[in-house]
Amino acid sequence: MYRIIKSVPKSLFGKGSFNQMGDILDEMRKDKDSYFVFLVDDYFKEKPLSDRIPLKGGDYIIWVNVDDEPKTSLVDKISDQIKESQSHMASAVIGIGGGSTMDYAKAVSVMLTNEGSSTLYQGLNLAKVPAVYHIGVPTLSGTGAEVSMTAVLTGPVKKLGIKGEFTPFDLIIMDPELIKDCPKNQRFFTGMDSYIHNVESMDGINRNSISDSYAIQSQNLCREVFLNANLTREEADEKMMVSSYFGGLSIGHSEVGVCHALSYGLSYVLGLHHGIANCIAFNNLEDVYGEHVREFHKMVELHEIDLPMHISKEFTKEQVEKMAVTAFGLDHMWRHAFGLEWQKHVTTERIIEWYNLM
Numbered sequence: 314m315y316r317i318i319k320s321v322p323k324s325l326f327g328k329g330s331f332n333q334m335g336d337i338l339d340e341m342r343k344d345k346d347s348y349f350v351f352l353v354d355d356y357f358k359e360k361p362l363s364d365r366i367p368l369k370g371g372d373y374i375i376w377v378n379v380d381d382e383p384k385t386s387l388v389d390k391i392s393d394q395i396k397e398s399q400s401h402m403a404s405a406v407i408g409i410g411g412g413s414t415m416d417y418a419k420a421v422s423v424m425l426t427n428e429g430s431s432t433l434y435q436g437l438n439l440a441k442v443p444a445v446y447h448i449g450v451p452t453l454s455g456t457g458a459e460v461s462m463t464a465v466l467t468g469p470v471k472k473l474g475i476k477g478e479f480t481p482f483d484l485i486i487m488d489p490e491l492i493k494d495c496p497k498n499q500r501f502f503t504g505m506d507s508y509i510h511n512v513e514s515m516d517g518i519n520r521n522s523i524s525d526s527y528a529i530q531s532q533n534l535c536r537e538v539f540l541n542a543n544l545t546r547e548e549a550d551e552k553m554m555v556s557s558y559f560g561g562l563s564i565g566h567s568e569v570g571v572c573h574a575l576s577y578g579l580s581y582v583l584g585l586h587h588g589i590a591n592c593i594a595f596n597n598l599e600d601v602y603g604e605h606v607r608e609f610h611k612m613v614e615l616h617e618i619d620l621p622m623h624i625s626k627e628f629t630k631e632q633v634e635k636m637a638v639t640a641f642g643l644d645h646m647w648r649h650a651f652g653l654e655w656q657k658h659v660t661t662e663r664i665i666e667w668y669n670l671m
């Protein structure tokens with residue numbers, strides 16, 4: 314079984330690059346009926362960034378609420394809304410926001426050209442028709458969603474991404490200025506997603522020279538951002554954006570591991586956002602990721618982060634069991650972390666023990 318990686322073919326990076334989006338889109342306007350759909354995190358609705366979106370002619374914005382993790386139901390709703398309101402296809406879909414908005418933009422682009430519900434495409438290479446051209450503009454850094462082949466979605470029966478060659482963005486615009494106002498805790502939780510991607514990518518059977526190379530550099534940048542007090546915020550934001558990008562490329566060539574499997578269970582059952590769910594899980598994984606978890610503790614302390622503790626006291630038995638079943642089902646992550654015979658090391662009982670530490 315071969316595994317071909319597709320990453321983002323075009324990128325524009327640098328402070329102020331967001332200001333060039335208008336020119337880029339103008340070149341793509343083929344005729345007077347061309348229009349673009351902007352999917353934008355509704356956090357920006359009343360913020361100055363909303364006035365900087367280069368709307369023209371028939372272009373329009375769909376504000377996306379990302380209080381919950383991306384859902385197949387909302388992907389279907391947005392895709393139907395776009396299809397019903399227009400007689401012809403949009404020239405591009407542009408996602409502006411954090412990892413969840415990136416996932417919505419990727420998924421909606423695929424669903425504009427593929428029939429039926431997005432639940433039918435949760436899995437690998439299930440979409441048959443190429444997506445509408447899509448552009449990603451991250452306003453948070455760490456998830457690597459800007460470069461990944463997956464649009465992670467929670468559906469009625471599972472949390473699983475639409476993964477395949479049509480999912481990655483055609484172009485990403487990475488402007489470090491867009492992440493400068495991110496609140497402290499959120500910046501940390503999202504940044505740690507990148508740190509954890511690198512730890513997991515390098516600790517498992519799918520690791521290779523390409524994934525290691527990206528992970529090592531991404532990890533160095535992450536450490537500079539969160540352990541070097543001498544960096545200015547501007548310098549740190551630029552490095553964080555690159556760390557996220559390289560971390561995403563690293564897991565694309567390798568795989569995530571134990572923390573992400575447990576984190577998916579937390580998000581699926583409790584609706585926790587990916588970054589914070591990862592941090593809650595990673596905080597208790599010293600038995601697996603030893604020195605990295607101790608370094609993580611140091612970063613939490615240094616940045617005085619309010620990390621939720623002892624949340625397992627509130628779990629019901631049914632919730633823990635559902636989390637464990639969700640996590641156990643992510644066999645590709647366990648196989649990466651523990652090898653082909655992973656079931657000798659991981660059982661739902663052991664997974665429940667991990668959840669009970671949280």
Ligand SMILES: [Fe+2]
Binds near residue numbers: 456
């Ligand atoms: Fe992640």
